[in-house]
Amino acid sequence: EALPPHLAAARVGRAAQGPLAGLTVYEGLHDPRVAELLLERLRNPGSWGPLRFERARPIPAALSGKLLDAEQSNSSLVYGDARGEAVHGDAYILKILRRVFPGPHPDLELPLALAAEGCDRVPAPVAWFEADDPTGSDDTLTLGVLQPYLRGSRDGWQLALAALGADREFTSEARALGRATAEVHLALAAALPTVTLGRAQTAQFADAMTARLDVAAQAVPALMPYVPGLRTAFDALAGLDEAARGRPAQRVHGDLHLGQALRTPDGRWSVIDFEGEPAIPLAERRRPQPPVRDVAGMLRSFDYAARSHEPWRADWATRCRAAFCEGYAQASGTDPRAEPELLRAYETDKAVYEVLYEARHRPDWLPVPMAAIRRLAGER
Template sequence: MPKAASTRSTAHPAAAVRAHAPSAAAAAIVESLAPLLREWLPRQRWFAGKGRDLTGLVPVAVTELLPPVPAGGEGPGLLHLLLRVEQHDPGAAAAPPQGPGDCYQLLLGVRTSLPPHLAPSLGGRARQGPLAGRTVYDALHDPYLAGVLMDRLRSVDAVGPLRFGRADRIPAGLAPRLLDAEQSNTALVYGDVFVLKILRRVVPGPHPDLELALALAAEGSERVPAPTAWFEAAAPAGSGWPLTLGVLQPYLRGSTDGWGLALSALADGRDFLAEATDLGRATAEVHLALASALPTVALDGARTAQLAEAMSRRLDTAAQAVPALLPYAPGLRAAFEALGGPGAPAHGRPAQRVHGDLHLGQTLRTPDGRWSVIDFEGEPARPLGERRRPQPPVRDVAGMLRSFDYAARSHTPWHADWAVRCRDAYCEGYAQAAGDDPRAEPELLRAYETDKAVYEVLYEARGRPDWRPVPMAAIERLAAER
């Protein structure tokens, strides 16, 4: 890929980005869809506002990628919507001051009637406004409309506020299929050649999933599939940055994710040491390439103390929400004090761009045994600025160590020694490639692993209570370490 491509999504000066304001026609379309979207949106697994009342839908942009046919016609239309969703916590005594709300990307099909094979994607029938009487559904379930989207990505530079970029040619006629997986975004595979990741909750600014993949491609890294194409929306009114909407990358056919491989090894009674060692090397190679491609910083004692204080605050917040953490809080806080307290080392620690949410499920192993790292979005719940902030590379290492523990505890009976051996093998592989063993600074590794375990407890308590014992076992261990 040409070197210039690496700056495609990271060099938008605010003054050069044309802001886009929705038209009256766009507002009318959203008003027509509002009653059914209020019911449909909370049911989508990628919708982050579950449990809160939906109080408003504000159009950011509405684009006809394929105009709906006149009433009575059979052909589908394809609408691209960017909607700002306003919500209120029903448990609050009074409505809080209204913030900007989350912005979501929707691709909606519009038909007079829905064929039986598309019934699971039904959103509803509009009863008012310009779409009255039309059936509306999730367009990504429709192979024809998914093909229309790929055609725009393949051969069009702009449609309304949407901008399409390409680093390589894309062949025509690739059959689409929707990947069925629980995730915060949506993925389509085209002809087993490309995978298109559609971002659902979008924010202005350089998105790490595109930004880091382009930077790694320019650096010549072979551990991350290089973006083939992408699309964005022009900056919403009042913003200086575009919205990254989707990234097309090569599809690693025949690959298996690391989580599935680890569970298979446990089920078969096999160790996972060779795979874990190779995965450690792959992680280190990605970190080295990121450090070469993008600026790095050194965290002095003051900035390290700020990092530790932020971890301690997250512990306080989590303990308020999950009282089971309270007995362990003093021991957990000791891990953060060892990192940034008065007796902590004052030397600068290197910090750089990292993956930010690394675990076994974010890795793929090809049939020839080569590991790749995917999904550089970071933790979606965190603000974009925080996700793009340089961090010590050990943050990713800690995430992977926690993932080995999760895998071991997913198996009955629990194989604690399996996780310990995998953790050591992973760190050894990392040290072989990076030249630095992440275990050489135990207070740094312990602090990041503790912070991750606290996050996991809160996450599981909110969404998967049956899984909460997994991170709680790590909490008990980490709180007792000295």
């Protein structure tokens, strides 16, 4: 049977064998009936075949769903009136996870913990659905999470590029974003266990960074001349004194950048997408880390924004980076710049990751992280 015209673009093909042999296969999330069914199941929690639906609070009925552009690791359905100019009615976003691992998923676990702690910087999960691990373990697989959709919001990347294009300062926004990030970190530390990094754990982090550098240098020869200078950042991390090694580690966002922050129409920043790097095993993503990991990710993001503008605005990036750290210090009482060895190590690790990613997926962007590599390696 042919698909209706509105589903033609969702066609995957025709099944050649198995119980569906001869039938047309299509991406179900494009089908309004599937979107409606998912929301109905979320509204009425319970089991449905191998799936279990859970709900934290009531969900309105009769909300239509629309599929947003798919990302690499998830797809999103928006329900309700999601127009920026709307002021009435409810709107929600359902993230369908396409890379699933057994165990608590950070994109559900962390927002639930933050909501329980009273942190309003993150949209609290409204409902979610899971399944048992097909391998037979006691763990569950998180398959989808429904959260409020922040209507009229714009992400930090869009706002930063708009500011650059209009030759406007972005320091006040960066400072406010630093405060928001610190508030999330403080709430995570209060809601979930923290650990103290000793000599062995610090050395493990440094060794892992060095190993990632070696892999990246083999894959991207342009990195090779800078390896000795970059290694000094990781050696310095391993050699931090006992006071620095005694700093706590905690659950963090894990993939924080300007695109993961939304500013609502009232000027307030929210943080989204807590799944971390999807390619990293779930157990590693859930491991406590120094909060500076998220700080380093955001500092790199300011650099990316500045270098996407012609001519490159190094001064703009420098001011935004400083303002973000100032805002973070205002809210947390700890200035990330007070431990330069720690910050440099994590920023270097992030830049090395960026080089490998850009070389594989966006070669035209490779000059952006390579410029940071030269700076972090000590080249003037």
